Amino acid sequence: MTALTIDGSTRQYGIVGDPITQVKTPELMNAFFQQNGINTVCVPLQVAAATFDSSLRGIMALGNVAGLVITVPHKVRACALADTLSAQAQRVGAVNVLRRDAQGAWLGDMFDGAGLVAGLQAEVFTLRGQHVKQLGGSGAAVIFALLAAGVAALTLCDPNGDAAQAQVDRINAHYPNGPARVSTAPADLDGIDLLINCSPVGMQPGEGLPAPFTVFSPALQAVDIIMHPPETPLIARSRQACCRATNGRPMIEGQLAAFLTFFGLNAKESPCRH
Structure with a gap:
């Protein structure tokens, strides 16, 4: 070298x-x-x-x-x-x-989005046909890339509801079947196959989960795009439940x-x- x-x-x-x-x-x-x-x-x-x-x-x-x-x-x-x-x-x-x-x-x-999709595919995450919940409205590139990769639907949760709705409206303008929507219940994982945290929650010491999740199904796939710490509270909880999980390194x-x-x-x- x-x-x-x-x-x-x-x-x-x-x-x-x-x-x-x-x-x-x-x-x-x-x-x-x-x-x-x-x-x-x-x-x-x-x-x-x-x-x-x-x-x-x-x-x-x-x-x-x-x-x-x-x-x-x-x-x-x-x-x-x-x-x-x-x-x-x-x-x-x-x-x-x-x-x-x-x-x-x-x-x-x-x-951002293309990198995450490429990284998740390399890690053998299933994307096509999946129902996704994304936490954090700043990840518009992730939403576009996931929809282009064939996910069935995406639910966006963000504290700024108006901004999130504007984001979803802009995304759905490019997709005639309107596969994106806004939710005010970030901890609700019913029907969700893939959970992605695009918020900064979990980066600082002492921060907990980005939402008050309870039970994780082992079939859930979880991604936290935070790089440091390498195992955030979300990743730790996901792995405890035997979920396929990764931090932001594949992205x-x-x-x-x-x-x-x-x-x-x-x-x-x-x-x-x-």
Whole structure:
């Protein structure tokens, strides 16, 4: 394996979020760069909401920053910083990657949903025909990708009921049979085959389940997209009930190939200098 060397020619990518200590994208991307001798590095950048616009505009003005990965809570706000949005980003109303093109313009795209679907399929989760409950309305990309993968219906639960309903209305406009709906009963799992937590509940020490669940059927599949801690209260409860369960790592791994393609990175890039 080629040693990682940073010099004046190193191209930089950043992952922007708040908090940022839980992210695994730098670990995966930097391993790829090192294995393939690519003179590029991905670094975590903690940016608070109060300084998001000014911070991102400053970072994007740096000549050797070629792209950014955007994570919570900035995915919606980052749309305004893109000169062009992909069709998927426009549908979802959020981005999780920004790329500078040869003319200096920035393109935004969204791979959260596609990454999760690819990761779950690699982990042999059943998607087609399933009835899904999603906690947290910020995961619109996940909803679109799940419906495209053939789930039968999706129920969205979010404390902001009006925003959740607007989200569902936008999604159903693309699907004539209206497979998405809003529920105010997040703990009700009757008829649910797949439970996905897209909320941040479970990330902080001492936080419990994202909803007051009681009994889990062993047939239930459970996903918590939180990366840290690796076993959230939801994942722990699911595994105790012998459910198929995973944290967000398959989602990140499922996105890696899409990120590298979007950024135009491959093993034929210029090797690291020593």
